[in-house]
Amino acid sequence: MPAAQTISALPASQQPPSRFRWSSLPLVGQAAPVHVMLTVALYAFFAVFLIWPIVQVVRAGFASTDGRFTLAYVRLIFQDPVLVMGLVNATLIAVVTTAVTLAMCLPLAVLSVKYAFPGRGLLSGLLLVPLVLPPFVGAIGMKLVLGRHGPLTQIVTALGWDDGGLGIDWLGNWRFLGIIVVEALHLYPIMLLNLQASLANIDPAMEQAAANLGASRWTIFRRITLPLMRPGLFAGCTLVLIWSFTELGTPLMFDYQDVTPVQVFARLTEVNNNPLPFALVVVMLVASSVLYLIGKSLLGRGFDAATTKAAVQATPRRLTGWKGLAAALPFVIVFVAAVLPHLSVVFTAVSVPGAWYQSILPTSFTIAHFEGALVDELALPSIGNSIQYASVATLIAVTVGLGCAIVIVRSNVPGKGMLDALAMLPLAVPGLVLAFGYLSISVSFKRQMGDATPEFLDIQKSPVVLLVLAYAARRLPYVVRSAVAGLQQTPRDLELAAANLGAGRWTVLRRITLPLILANLVAGGLLAFAFAMLEVSDSLILAQTAKFYPITKAIWELTNRLGDGLYIASALGVWAMVLLTLTILTANAFLGRRMGAIFRV
Amino acid sequence: MTAIRLDRITKAFGSTVALREIDLRIEPGELFFLLGPSGCGKTTLLRLIAGLHQPTSGRIWFNDRDVTDLGTEKRNAVMCFQSYALWPHMTVRENVRFGLNVRKMPRSQQNARIDEVLRLVRMEELADRKPNQLSGGQQQRVALARALAVQPACLLLDEPLSNLDAKLRHEMRSEIRRICKTAGFTTIYVTHDQKEALSVADRIAILKDGVLMQVGTPAELYHRPTSAFVADFIGQTNLLPGKIVSREGEAVTVETPAGRVIARSNGHALPDAVTVSIRPEQMQIVRRGSAGRTNRLTGKPIEMTFLGESTEHVLEINGQRVKVISAPPIFDVPAEVTVEFDAEDVVVLPTEAPPMGHR
Numbered sequence: 001m002p003a004a005q006t007i008s009a010l011p012a013s014q015q016p017p018s019r020f021r022w023s024s025l026p027l028v029g030q031a032a033p034v035h036v037m038l039t040v041a042l043y044a045f046f047a048v049f050l051i052w053p054i055v056q057v058v059r060a061g062f063a064s065t066d067g068r069f070t071l072a073y074v075r076l077i078f079q080d081p082v083l084v085m086g087l088v089n090a091t092l093i094a095v096v097t098t099a100v101t102l103a104m105c106l107p108l109a110v111l112s113v114k115y116a117f118p119g120r121g122l123l124s125g126l127l128l129v130p131l132v133l134p135p136f137v138g139a140i141g142m143k144l145v146l147g148r149h150g151p152l153t154q155i156v157t158a159l160g161w162d163d164g165g166l167g168i169d170w171l172g173n174w175r176f177l178g179i180i181v182v183e184a185l186h187l188y189p190i191m192l193l194n195l196q197a198s199l200a201n202i203d204p205a206m207e208q209a210a211a212n213l214g215a216s217r218w219t220i221f222r223r224i225t226l227p228l229m230r231p232g233l234f235a236g237c238t239l240v241l242i243w244s245f246t247e248l249g250t251p252l253m254f255d256y257q258d259v260t261p262v263q264v265f266a267r268l269t270e271v272n273n274n275p276l277p278f279a280l281v282v283v284m285l286v287a288s289s290v291l292y293l294i295g296k297s298l299l300g301r302g303f304d305a306a307t308t309k310a311a312v313q314a315t316p317r318r319l320t321g322w323k324g325l326a327a328a329l330p331f332v333i334v335f336v337a338a339v340l341p342h343l344s345v346v347f348t349a350v351s352v353p354g355a356w357y358q359s360i361l362p363t364s365f366t367i368a369h370f371e372g373a374l375v376d377e378l379a380l381p382s383i384g385n386s387i388q389y390a391s392v393a394t395l396i397a398v399t400v401g402l403g404c405a406i407v408i409v410r411s412n413v414p415g416k417g418m419l420d421a422l423a424m425l426p427l428a429v430p431g432l433v434l435a436f437g438y439l440s441i442s443v444s445f446k447r448q449m450g451d452a453t454p455e456f457l458d459i460q461k462s463p464v465v466l467l468v469l470a471y472a473a474r475r476l477p478y479v480v481r482s483a484v485a486g487l488q489q490t491p492r493d494l495e496l497a498a499a500n501l502g503a504g505r506w507t508v509l510r511r512i513t514l515p516l517i518l519a520n521l522v523a524g525g526l527l528a529f530a531f532a533m534l535e536v537s538d539s540l541i542l543a544q545t546a547k548f549y550p551i552t553k554a555i556w557e558l559t560n561r562l563g564d565g566l567y568i569a570s571a572l573g574v575w576a577m578v579l580l581t582l583t584i585l586t587a588n589a590f591l592g593r594r595m596g597a598i599f600r601v
Numbered sequence: 602m603t604a605i606r607l608d609r610i611t612k613a614f615g616s617t618v619a620l621r622e623i624d625l626r627i628e629p630g631e632l633f634f635l636l637g638p639s640g641c642g643k644t645t646l647l648r649l650i651a652g653l654h655q656p657t658s659g660r661i662w663f664n665d666r667d668v669t670d671l672g673t674e675k676r677n678a679v680m681c682f683q684s685y686a687l688w689p690h691m692t693v694r695e696n697v698r699f700g701l702n703v704r705k706m707p708r709s710q711q712n713a714r715i716d717e718v719l720r721l722v723r724m725e726e727l728a729d730r731k732p733n734q735l736s737g738g739q740q741q742r743v744a745l746a747r748a749l750a751v752q753p754a755c756l757l758l759d760e761p762l763s764n765l766d767a768k769l770r771h772e773m774r775s776e777i778r779r780i781c782k783t784a785g786f787t788t789i790y791v792t793h794d795q796k797e798a799l800s801v802a803d804r805i806a807i808l809k810d811g812v813l814m815q816v817g818t819p820a821e822l823y824h825r826p827t828s829a830f831v832a833d834f835i836g837q838t839n840l841l842p843g844k845i846v847s848r849e850g851e852a853v854t855v856e857t858p859a860g861r862v863i864a865r866s867n868g869h870a871l872p873d874a875v876t877v878s879i880r881p882e883q884m885q886i887v888r889r890g891s892a893g894r895t896n897r898l899t900g901k902p903i904e905m906t907f908l909g910e911s912t913e914h915v916l917e918i919n920g921q922r923v924k925v926i927s928a929p930p931i932f933d934v935p936a937e938v939t940v941e942f943d944a945e946d947v948v949v950l951p952t953e954a955p956p957m958g959h960r
Contacts, residue, residue: 205686208653213700213751214674223699227690 034505035411039419042403046422049473053437054285054429060275060440061282073279083280086260087287093180093259094245094291100184101191101240102233108330109195116316117324123331124196130338131189133580136249136536136552137573139182140559140566141344143253144356146170146178151344154360171254179251183244185338190243191236198232199225238295239427242288246430249536249552253559260284261432261537268541271436271443281436288430342577349570353563369571372564378546379572382554386576389464389550390532393471397528398521400472401479408480409487410495423480426473431537434474438466438542463542467550470542471532478531482524486517522586530583534576551576602629603663603754603787605650610659612645612811619645620811623659627755627789627804632781634798635791637808638834643791644683646808647757650789651680663754679753683760685744687732693719693743694728700751718746721780738769745780755787762797774801795835799823807831825867829950832878839923841877842952853949859918860898864947876950881913881926883946887939894941898923902934914938 064070077083111117112124145151153168161168171178206228210220226233248261256262260280267277319327349369351362373379404423407416426434442459456465490513498512499505514521539552549557551572558569607625611618620642627633635643648654650661652673660669668676679700687696694715701711719725722742732740741761748756761777762770778801781788792798798805799819807814807822807830815822815831826832829840843857853866855877862877885892900918911928916938925940 203684203686205682205684206688208673209680209682209686209688209747210699210703211673212651212653212678212680213747214677214703215699216674216703219703224688228688230690 032411035407035413038403039407039411039413039416042400042407042419043415043422045400046419046425049469050422050425050429050434053434053441055437056440056444057278057281057285057433057437060278060444062279063275073275074283076276077279077283082258083260083263085258086263087283089176089258090245090260090284091287093176093183093247093251094241096180097183097187097244098237098241100180101188102237104184104188104334105191105195105236108192108334109199111327111330113196113199114316115319115327117319117327119328119331123328123335126335127192127331127338128189129335129581130186130342133186133339133342133534133577136253137345137534137555137576138186138341139250139253140555140570140573141346141348142178142182142341143171144348144566145341145344151356151360158360175254175256179254179256182250182254182341183247185334185341186250187240187243188334188338190239194232194236194239195229196232198229198235201232202228234295234298238292241291241295242428242430245288245291246284246432246537248432248540252540252556264432264436265540271439272446278436278440281433284430285433288428288433292428342573345570345573345577348567349574351567353567369564369567370575372568373571373575376558376568376572378549378554378557379568381547382549382551382572383575385548386533386550386552389468389471390529393468393475393532394525394529396468396472397476397479398525401476401483401524402521404476404480405483405487408484410492420480424477426475427477431474431535432541434470435538435541438470438538442466459542460544463544463548467538467542467548470538471535472528474535474538475528475531478527479521479524482520482527483517486520487513490516526583526586530580533580533583602785604629605755605787605789606662607646607650608660608662610646610649610656610661612642612649612654613657618811620649620656623813625806625813625816627787629787630785632778632788632790632801632803634802634805635789635808636795636798636805636834637793637814639793640810641808642811643793643808644759645811647680647759647789647791650755651678651757652676653680677751677754678757679748679751679755680757680759681741681744681748681761683763685732685740685764687740687743687747689732692729692731693724693735693746696732696743697747697750700747704751714750718750721749721783722746737764737766738773741765741773745777749780749784749786753786755789756781756784758788758790760791760793762792762794770797777801799835807834809834824948826878826948827950829876829878829952832948832950836880837924838878838880841879841921841923843875843877843949845871845873845875845949852944855947855949857921859900859921859923862898862947863895863944864949865944866949871949872951874952876952878948878950879923879942879946881924882911882928884923884925884940884942886914886925886927886931886934887941888935892941895944896947897939897941899937899939901936902938905932905934907932916940 061073062069062071064072077087108127112120147153148169150170152170156168202225207220207224210224211217215223246261248265251259251262252265257266261284264277264280264284267274267280271277347356347362350365350367352364352366355364356362374383401423404419407413408420408423439459442457445457446453455461459466494516495508495512498508503511533550534552535550536552539550540556543549543553546557555569555572558565558572561568605625605627607623610620610623610625612620623646635646637643645654649656652668652671652675656669660667662668663676663678668678688699691699697715697718698711701714706714715728716725719728722745724739724742724746727735727739732743735743741764745758745761758777762773765773774797777790790798790802799822802819804816804818805822806816809830815827817825819835822831822835826835832838833840841857841859841862843855843862845853846856846861847854848866851866853864853871855862855864855875857877862879864877885894887897891897898918900916900923902914903917903922904915906913907930908926910930911926912930912932914925914927914931914934916923916925923940925938
């Protein structure tokens, strides 16, 4: 008689099913078959929706008409001075934007981590808001503010500047600077979160030991703090660098043609028979990778987690009175500056057409545009579309993200480190590249199958499937990070205790694991949703039929429409921002201080 | 060499008072221990001396200099952190060089000094390693070297051995005493391990709940505790509640539940309600006749534990549990056991222990 049956008092039907064999400990022994299957499925997902599109782009950029490898297109790019100029400008924008955000965020990070002052929590939270408000939307407002006779000109002339009655051509003269300012004000939260995280992770004893040996504050910062912040510096700089290098929305709205992403976008209509746009995207991909590798070699060498992890939480130094206010001031300034473009969108949305001209504030107000946005044949469906796409994309991202997190944290499947890296890849791959990847998949199917192409693969007929997948893949890293954090904070023993009582794998997942990490999943999902709602690159490139336009594409089309287009677009933007702010506040309520963990690399 | 004087030091964190009116004088070149259970304020006191905290009230003096308002970087009171706080981006040599650099020592002197201290802590072989390539004991010695290199006015050690295994801890104990005495610094050493303190210290201060309970040499604390807490914290002891029934010259007679006990008065005024402390190893099990000691109690053995070089017996004497240690071990215990002990070994303590300092 097997021992199990003699010990057991339960009838055989109530016995835990024996096929669910629970591996004794994490990372010990053989991988569970369920984990292996999950891993294989995830690898397949990444292969099809991440690797394949990238390979497609690269192939399209290097393959001649008869399918052979050629460098001709890439050579063409470097022979065209306009395109070379575009690359130079994109690099300049990226480098300067990164430098500006770094200079902005270093003091903010030090202040918010090392000091306590009135309103610290609220201000740090508010500073994250611009992250989900795309500069794309803000730029609509900026264009009006920076108009020749717009409010900024009025303010400057009111201060005594003589514009000679001609107005000031802000955009003409300082377009480049404008793009950098708007991008920096959009991207600084990524930098800030990473710097704050790495600062908070430094064991306070590291700095105290240096002070105790007689080092001055500046010496400590230069010799101890800054070197120990390197992982955060690397993550922040790389993310901002790549993001701004490939940013499409902002220069597009500023009508700045001489930058690669816009040049790629302008050639969108040629993708069916011209490989040049693909070659341009490949060049961007290579350049991004090079930027990443340079960053990695300069800053990327991390430390043993055990030696840098804070043993004790540092107590922030309390600042009161005017010192406290002085510490809060930079936060207020940055926040105001960051929401200013979006504030101008709000003003545009409520001003009567033509009423915000030659005046600091609009001269007459109306709420008609908000109603207009809800009845416009372009605007209204786009809201519905975006909500649908973003919802489905979020569902996919959460499911895949949870799977990845389980494999990464709870399994000992060989190659799970690789899976982790794959899940993070969309952070390093420009959105433009992925969008073009999906585009080229569609193009190559159509080339081979002609009219027999299934509708969901033909973006001209229905971009929905590809768009949703693109959204899901792009924002996957945030969901994965969020779920991984949740699992790591949940002791394995809680699950093992349930298994030990006879619960099967699914019961444990459903009754124990999911409830415990629900907050993380919801927060990660909400972020994915928010990002998908206002995603720019994929939307502009993949949605090519008015019926399927998401909000961002509708805004872009509306701004190009004469008459009330700009105002309807602004109103639409305001609707989207309201929706997003609510989403982010909900996510923040779920995650609280742990919110920052999601944006780390 | 620096004498350190704490003058009515109080430290509060918000509404929690971590240290209350501490008065202390540490002699030049002394190896001084701060001992107490966790949460007693000993690390806070060390950090106050290092200048990493500011006292809420009170002054700190190094010799004739008031250093209370001096930042940690100006005090030259160098600390070895419990976590070692070795900078992971620097090698051992660079870690040690940091303090010398800050003090603008010429490069050639730096190298000589670094070699000297690394030799002192026996780490010269591993000078070019990064901290995370070292074992716990090696890291601890580098932390010590980094502090010693700058010739501190005083050396502050915060539980330096707590991260090490038992064998290494034992080795490092005498190593630290050797190094500190060779270098001749005033050293303050924080620990919760009374054996560590008893075996290495010149003098020990015992803290409880932020209050200084007693200061003395290890022998004084062991033989002449002034409170039940210290008697119990240093070594182990039997504490019996009692009442003084007669005082004749030096002899004090105390009525306890276990029986009448005669003790030698320590000269202090005692209230009538007292606690009597008798150490288990100072009681002798008497098989027959008498060992000729002053006190004699008889009880029933209820537990016995073999400790190797000795046996520990728990006796029930008139309903009181009394612990006795017998070396060499005794295994054949009779049904009724008699123990004897001298009046000198009985310590009479006031039941409400008066803490030191101002009240």
